Amino acid sequence: MKNTIEDYEDSFNVSYLGPEATFTHEAALRFFSIDKAAVFKPEDDILSVFKSVENEESLYGIVPIENALEGTVNITLDLLIESSVLVTGEIYLPIDIHLLSKANSLENIKKVLSHPHAIAQCRDWFHENAPEIDFEEVSSTSLAAKYCSEDSSLAALSSPIAADVYGLNIIVEKLDTSESNSTRFFVIGKKENEKESESKTSLLFVLKNQPGALYRFLKPIAERNLNLTKIESRPSKRQAWDYVFFVDVEGHAEDEIFGETISELKNEVSFFRILGSYPKHIVSS
Amino acid sequence: MKNTIEDYEDSFNVSYLGPEATFTHEAALRFFSIDKAAVFKPEDDILSVFKSVENEESLYGIVPIENALEGTVNITLDLLIESSVLVTGEIYLPIDIHLLSKANSLENIKKVLSHPHAIAQCRDWFHENAPEIDFEEVSSTSLAAKYCSEDSSLAALSSPIAADVYGLNIIVEKLDTSESNSTRFFVIGKKENEKESESKTSLLFVLKNQPGALYRFLKPIAERNLNLTKIESRPSKRQAWDYVFFVDVEGHAEDEIFGETISELKNEVSFFRILGSYPKHIVSS
Known part of the structure; x- marks a missing residue:
């Protein structure tokens, strides 16, 4: 039995937001630590990480998505809107400065x-x-x-x-005044994950321009007690004051309950995409 | 009848995000144009605009809150969480670069x-x-x-x-590729506005840590067909992965329907504050 993240015989590239020794590099080393076949490639910026995955120079990319205190990394959300890559993993890294x-x-x-x-x-x-x-x-x-x-x-x-x-x-040592700062990173790729028992699913959508649309979107999620762990909005850049919403929900897109939920909430959106389902990173405290 | 924004006999200071000739300066000139008593003071940063209003050196401050394409100005949201000043006005300014x-x-x-x-x-x-x-x-x-x-x-x-x-x-001329870019600015102050017919109200709140809390928070707003024009979240900075939500709703906090709504949605929050009600800026197109 191979204990690797993917059953690749050969080595594969993992692009990360460089240069060497960034917190993203550390996140990449931890996420792929059990996989000796991973070859780590620093990239100049987050856009280059996405491009290297899109053009298949790298099998995976790893990018920061959100810091617990400073908030969302907007460029990552914006690239997730534009790109067709999937979110295939997440990792939380404690940040001590x-x-x-x-x-x-x-x-x-x-x-x-x-x-x-x-x-x-x-x-x-x-x-x-x-x-x-x-x-x-x-x-x-x-x-x-x-x-x-x-x-x-x-x-x-x-x-x-x-x-x-x-x-x-x-x-x-450790100048940041917060007791518990950490950053969440997304692993991006083109290949869907195998379903695991504890999953999270990331969605993006544009609401229909109608009062109460967000409330009605959330209704099928709340009624099934699905846990919504994040909601965030970004300008769509297609039209002024038009927003794309990002939502993370616990569960896997292939779960039966998820399928029902999605078919209901689709009534409230003009655009909808599943960014990916991936193993939930359990943070030890 | 005086046609001024405030019935101040004497001149008053308006602090804005400087230096001179920023888009914020232009927004300040437009917002207070009918008031000859306004004296405009450039400040080094957004924090200094808030401080000058808090310590009453300026009667009003004006700061960018959101660009249609680039999104929220996080520092402004973070300062609205920390400060006790009110939002007393808004203005949208077309941005041509x-x-x-x-x-x-x-x-x-x-x-x-x-x-x-x-x-x-x-x-x-x-x-x-x-x-x-x-x-x-x-x-x-x-x-x-x-x-x-x-x-x-x-x-x-x-x-x-x-x-x-x-x-x-x-x-x-006009290098930005968007047809319709604009930025929204907040006017901040310590004195509540007179109620006007077309108002908007800005709220901030922290949800109780329970599944479905956001859905139940939005319920009393949606059921009364109140128009929610913006929702945004920021890390609370008090605890990792704890969020403060910002919501704009059309209407005035003194409207009867608003009072009922607020008493219901307060059940879902651990913290709640009305940032202010102010005349809705109608953008001519």
Whole structure:
């Protein structure tokens, strides 16, 4: 019996939002850890992860979808609307942000670099401990670490894996003030999953432009006690003030109860697509 | 009879997201145009607009809440959760993005600066017309114009008013590919509005952690045919994966039908606040 995620004899590519040592890289390593055949490919941006899956250079992609404190990654939702790829998995990763630098202590730091979300999460710490320090926003936590490897007056808000990759010291551990921050990642692919016992299903839809349409959409879900774990809306970009809704529901699209539900709620939509059913990631606490 | 928004004898301050010549500045000028007593104050960021209203340096503030294509301005929603100010007005402004520069033509431009939303909206145009050009993200469309006033190898994606303020040429008109882009702004203040015939009311709430809670929350709204014009969620930041919902409903909180609705839907929430009722902005098309 093979204990791999897919029964592929040969190696397969997994594209992730790079560069190396991002939190997405860490999520990819954890998700595919049991599969020795996975070859990890950093991509420049989330769009490139989608493209590499669409054109089959990679069998899977992995992208951030939402942070517990900072909210949805809009570009990922927007690409899920436009793309035909499926959501084939999810993983939650605890996010602890450390201060990394070539320098050994905070006194020598002139500027702190990071992704805007990480800066937002650590602002309270700096307000109390180093209120005079300057910030610069860059496109990823690991790019921040890379810049710091070239200039010891800089520090990065980044991950322990980035400290290893770029040869930096961890000068302060866990600056983010939240007790329990984490990020959810989606695994995307073209092939549907086998049905598993504990599943989640992601849907997207556009409501008919009628009062009460959202209420009537939710009715068949609520009446069957299906657990709706997320609802989110994004502009459709086709028409101003027109929204696409994203919903996650516990259960598998092939469950009988799900089929009934979907046939009812379809009455309220002008567009509907199942993004995928996938094993629910049980977070150990 | 005075035709002013408030019956203030003296001048009053209106803080807006600056610098001068932002789209928010234009929204402020339009909203308060009939009131000669309004003195407009640019602020560095959205937080400073809220603070100036909270500490009563300004009677009103004006901030972007949502763009038709790019979606919600998360920082504004997050500050509405934390602050005690009211929403006292709304205005929709058509957004046309122009390419501005000291230079006279595109051939001399090395780099294009703008807010990330404006860059996103014009990416298709550059892909077709100048695919080799570099972009740099800055914090506002008008800051982009300001930088361009100092360097003729730069161009900004910005507003006609910014071209005037910073002495730039409009080298390409209306690059954004959408026919009908617009941004909605909130006017914030501490004083409740007089009730008007066509009103909108903004609410925020946290649902009880029970399956079907959102469905049951929407029920009293749908049953009375009240028109829900927006629903949006943001992380509460108090606890991971805990959401605050924002809802806009047509009608005034003092309407009888609204009072009944609210007393019913309060059963489904652990937190509830009326952000304000305000005159609905009728967009002429």
